[in-house]
Amino acid sequence: MTPSETIKILYVDDDPDDLFLVSTLLKGISDTSYELESAASLEEAIPKLEKKFDVFLVDYRLGKDTGLELIREIKTRRKHAPVIMLTGMSTGHIDREALTLGASDYLIKGEFDAHTLDRTLRYAIRDAQLMESLAHAAVKFRSIFELASDPFLLMDDEGKILEVNPAFLKKFGPEAYDPASSKNFYFKDLLSEDSSQQELEDFFLKNLDIYDMESLMTVDQEHKINSLLSIVKQEVGIFQVLIKDLSAIKAKEEEELNLKKFSSTGRIARLLAHEVKNPLTTILLSADQLHMELPESVLSESGDLIDVIRRNCDRINHLVTQLLDSTRFTELDPKIHSINALLDEALEQVNDRIDLKEITIQKQYQKDICDIQVDGEKVKIALINLIVNAIEAMPEKTGRLLLKTSIKGNLCRIEIRDNGEGIPKENLERLFEPFFTSKATGSGLGLTNTQNIILSHGGAIRVKSEVGKGTSFLISFNLQS
Secondary structure (H helix, E strand, O other), X not given: OOOOOEEEEEEEOOOHHHHHHHHHHHHOOOOOEEEEEEEOOHHHHHHHOOOOOOEEEEEOEEOOEEHHHHHHHHHHHOOOOOEEEEEOOOOHHHHHHHHHHOXXXXXEOOOOOHHHHHHHHHHHHHHHHHHHHHHHHHHHHHHHHHHOOOOEEEEEOOOEEEEEOHHHHHHHOOOOXXXXXXXXXXXXXXXXXXXXXXXXXXXXXXXXXXEEEEEEEEEEOOXXXXXXXXXXXXXXXXXXXXXXXXXXXXXXXXXXHHHHHHHHHHHHHHHHHHHHHHHHHHHHHHHHHHHHHOOHHHHHHHHHHHHHHHHHHHHXXXXXXXXHHHHOOOOOOOEXXXXXXXXHHHHHHOHHHHHHHOOEEEEEXXXXXXXXXXXXXXXXXXXXXXXXXHHHHOOOOOOEEEEEEEEEOOEEEEEEEEOOOOOOHHHHOOOXXXXXXXXXXXXXXXXXXXXXXXXXXXXXXXXXXXXXXXXXXXXXXEOOO
């Protein structure tokens, strides 16, 4: 209320002398303008509650009724309405009951003056406005909490989860938090890395109010996500945690980086081919000419050196051609195919290897998956390369190969996951580079060709791996619009 505004009061009391006294006191207050309306009973007061009053003065005794009943009625209609109870004497249980029902304060008749009445009225209005503001903020927070698309939770200063929103339950499931369970769930158990758990403990120890950290989080036993955690102290001992899934952003960045690297490698390969093949042709022609011009006596002693030159020139030429072929976007003959069928056909091509190592195959195909327009033969080559790599990385008899297909948005997605030895982190960034291989035998062009085929279709390929646990290749193709 600003000083220029009039404060409207409903005064409910069956004693006209008390009404006169209160009215006189209010008129004697110069700083604030009060407008008083009265009612002598509960029945007379209730219809007047439809009007907008700023504050209510209610006597405890209202004939056959009590002011407590009127307070209940007022609070039913306006939860945060400022109500002051007037009593004839100080009786603890009445005061407590009035306050429990939501009365802002109470005054004892005959023991207050104009100044006390004015201050009590203004404080009651101020507190009511504050409570209403807090209630609105709580509703707003609850709405944000419930409707947020990102996982959101509240935890205490020991990291125990107190409450979560629907997005959290959808992402992490009841294993992370079950409100119906008597078990305690701790936020740190979702952090996959020891360093992140230590960071969380340090946050509590340092008694910080706000903190952002990137962390790897466990969604289920086999699935982890890169996430950005925003931790904010809400009140003493209570913290809000907003979890932003960075996996999609990281995946997009990785796909763009792979495409840039592939394009860059292709440019280098074309430059190399141009710069190498021209002098290579000259060397070969010179070797042929030398073979023709050398006397027989010299050829009989040193002619095999010319053959060495020819063989190595052919080898260099072959490697350059392979490099060019593996980094040049492939020409395609696209047709409509079922990705499930292509995976099965690729699997059939390597059945002998699977049987030899007694690999267990697990299929998780989405049955109603859409067909895609791809060059079937070339996609099969890419899939065979990935499946063969997985088989070679897995142990005999205990190897498990997962083939999974799904639709997400406008993408057809394939996952090929093994439980093999995994790929060291330092090798992951070089995995699709031409001629890079960790195998004793092999050209190092298999994954380069695979990447070429996927990218030529406008698709994307990513890899996730953990040493000792296995590797996942994630492939996506655009669906037909």
